[in-house]
Amino acid sequence: SQQGEEDPQALSIQEGENATMNCSYKTSINNLQWYRQNSGRGLVHLILIRSNEREKHSGRLRVTLDTSKKSSSLLITASRAADTASYFCATASPGANNLFFGTGTRLTVIP
Amino acid sequence: EAGVAQSPRYKIIEKRQSVAFWCNPISGHATLYWYQQILGQGPKLLIQFQNNGVVDDSQLPKDRFSAERLKGVDSTLKIQPAKLEDSAVYLCASSLGQGGNTIYFGEGSWLTVV
Numbered sequence: 045s046q047q048g049e050e051d052p053q054a055l056s057i058q059e060g061e062n063a064t065m066n067c068s069y070k071t072s073i074n075n076l077q078w079y080r081q082n083s084g085r086g087l088v089h090l091i092l093i094r095s096n097e098r099e100k101h102s103g104r105l106r107v108t109l110d111t112s113k114k115s116s117s118l119l120i121t122a123s124r125a126a127d128t129a130s131y132f133c134a135t136a137s138p139g140a141n142n143l144f145f146g147t148g149t150r151l152t153v154i155p
Numbered sequence: 156e157a158g159v160a161q162s163p164r165y166k167i168i169e170k171r172q173s174v175a176f177w178c179n180p181i182s183g184h185a186t187l188y189w190y191q192q193i194l195g196q197g198p199k200l201l202i203q204f205q206n207n208g209v210v211d212d213s214q215l216p217k218d219r220f221s222a223e224r225l226k227g228v229d230s231t232l233k234i235q236p237a238k239l240e241d242s243a244v245y246l247c248a249s250s251l252g253q254g255g256n257t258i259y260f261g262e263g264s265w266l267t268v269v
Binding site for chain 2 (some may be wrong): 074075077079084086087088089132134136140141142143144145147148
């Protein structure tokens with residue numbers, strides 16, 4: 045299966061702390077994307093990192109990609125209660141027509 | 156810019172009944188997806204359209220699920236007859252192209268089969 049797996053499955057932190065989520069996948073990729081899903085809502089795209097990139101930033105988000113280890117991490121700095129959500133990684137493989145989503149990390153930020 | 160619209164948002168039906176979900180993608184998006192998301196899991200692709208043609212329906216349970224995208228815009232997903240294990244959120248999404256494009260999701264249609 046190409047599906048990624050996030051680690052940890054659940055993470056609980058205090059507001060202001062940093063949150064790190066990891067994603068591992070099995071096949072070669074063209075890009076890897078992170079999405080957020082608030083409870084009861086659809087998924088929202090956060091950031092895309094291409095296979096030839098190692099790190100990317102967007103606001104308080106920092107994504108790294110290690111293609112040799114087939115892994116990625118999402119760092120949210122200075123977390124806020126509004127960051128409470130599930131976070132999914134999704135991979136796009138060469139020749140594939142769509143994205144394969146991981147199982148998600150449930151982040152809870154305690155005010 | 157309007158997002159992906161889905162209806163109904165919530166539906167409760169008895170097993171063996173039928174249900175249909177409707178989706179209107181973002182204007183100009185050629186690719187439309189239907190995903191199934193069971194509670195606590197990631198989205199699983201059911202079917203992908205490119206304009207009005209099917210690109211991938213390998214994980215669609217064709218004995219009970221059907222989908223169409225007439226005229227390459229709106230789409231409907233139908234389940235008949237429903238089973239208890241079909242209880243899930245059905246997410247419609249769209250993108251400009253295929254492959255690794257960013258996907259834009261609707262809010263989902265929550266189905267409970269009792």
